[in-house]
Amino acid sequence: MTAMSNGQSGLLDGKVAVITGAASGMGLATAQRFVAEGASVVIADFNADAGEAVARELGDAARFVRCDVAIDSDVASAVALAVEAFGRLDIMFNNAGIGGAFGPITEIESDDWDATFAVLVRGVFLGTKHAARLLIDQGDGGVIINTASVAGQGGGGGPQAYSAAKAGVINLTETTAIELAPHAIRVNAICPGIIFTPLMHHGDEADAERVMAELQPYPKRGEGADIAGAALWLAGPDSAFVTGTSITVDGGISAAGTRLFGRLNGTTKLDRVVGIAHGTTGQKPTVRRLD
Ligand code: NAI
Numbered sequence: 001m002t003a004m005s006n007g008q009s010g011l012l013d014g015k016v017a018v019i020t021g022a023a024s025g026m027g028l029a030t031a032q033r034f035v036a037e038g039a040s041v042v043i044a045d046f047n048a049d050a051g052e053a054v055a056r057e058l059g060d061a062a063r064f065v066r067c068d069v070a071i072d073s074d075v076a077s078a079v080a081l082a083v084e085a086f087g088r089l090d091i092m093f094n095n096a097g098i099g100g101a102f103g104p105i106t107e108i109e110s111d112d113w114d115a116t117f118a119v120l121v122r123g124v125f126l127g128t129k130h131a132a133r134l135l136i137d138q139g140d141g142g143v144i145i146n147t148a149s150v151a152g153q154g155g156g157g158g159p160q161a162y163s164a165a166k167a168g169v170i171n172l173t174e175t176t177a178i179e180l181a182p183h184a185i186r187v188n189a190i191c192p193g194i195i196f197t198p199l200m201h202h203g204d205e206a207d208a209e210r211v212m213a214e215l216q217p218y219p220k221r222g223e224g225a226d227i228a229g230a231a232l233w234l235a236g237p238d239s240a241f242v243t244g245t246s247i248t249v250d251g252g253i254s255a256a257g258t259r260l261f262g263r264l265n266g267t268t269k270l271d272r273v274v275g276i277a278h279g280t281t282g283q284k285p286t287v288r289r290l291d
Contacts, residue, residue: 193250
């Protein structure tokens with residue numbers, strides 16, 4: 001039941017969103033959440049079968065358009081459909097993504113590198129470009145949200161092309177936030193950690209659970225709904241003064257940072273002692289055993 005159909009007001013009542021990659025994973029969860037909060041959504045996805053099924057599930061509040069986010073005219077059509085079907089645009093969620101090129105840097109084909117950047121960076125550029133044109137014409141502001149990744153915040157979070165592309169998305173978010181601020185258009189990114197979507201687990205949920213247990217401090221699976229919640233906050237009125245930033249939604253993975261001191265989620269000898277070390281001052285450490 002949607003917010004509007006049960007008579008309650010939703011955080012996005014009357015708003016119109018385009019969500020790329022909304023046929024699966026976190027885009028799908030966001031489309032469901034936005035509609036539940038009173039928005040109308042355009043599901044823009046490469047995968048027509050899955051996208052049409054999502055639009056059917058969401059009913060009158062949703063339309064599907066087959067779209068390759070790397071193709072300029074496809075993205076322009078997705079934005080145009082928002083106006084045609086629902087009269088305007090308020091929120092653009094540039095979320096579509098793929099794992100992209102992987103393997104040793106000495107072996108990666110340049111075409112595979114380019115294809116990765118085409119979806120992950122060019123796709124965000126095109127979504128921003130076409131949404132911003134319309135939002136500027138409408139003259140009453142708007143919201144652009146980009147899905148980046150913790151992989152874009154440093155090395156070690158993903159393959160080279162994927163990490164570099166997501167770093168590009170974080171920077172593009174900042175530069176376009178500055179450029180579009182005079183039009184009251186807010187641009188922000190979400191940096192997910194390990195989120196249990198088909199892209200992440202490839203059908204092998206047990207292996208994904210094992211990776212998560214090793215890397216993530218917080219004892220909960222990251223779900224598409226967790227990203228939908230962050231997107232809802234960024235799209236809604238409570239983030240009215242937030243622009244040009246990246247929100248990390250990762251169960252503490254990036255907070256854990258360099259893991260030189262102790263192991264995560266496991267025991268180390270430091271779990272059983274407490275005290276103070278004085279370095280090379282010549283003072284003896286104070287140590288108390290806990291068992
Ligand atoms: P998913 O595979 O469940 O959904 C991605 C959707 O994007 C699919 O429906 C797919 O058809 C669509 N798509 C792919 N290429 C497209 C293109 N060229 N044009 C239009 N649609 C296209 O994946 P998930 O996990 O929901 O990914 C969403 C975003 O989150 C991606 O940008 C991904 O890189 C990012 N991300 C995912 C993480 C995870 O752990 N699942 C972690 C960090 C970032």
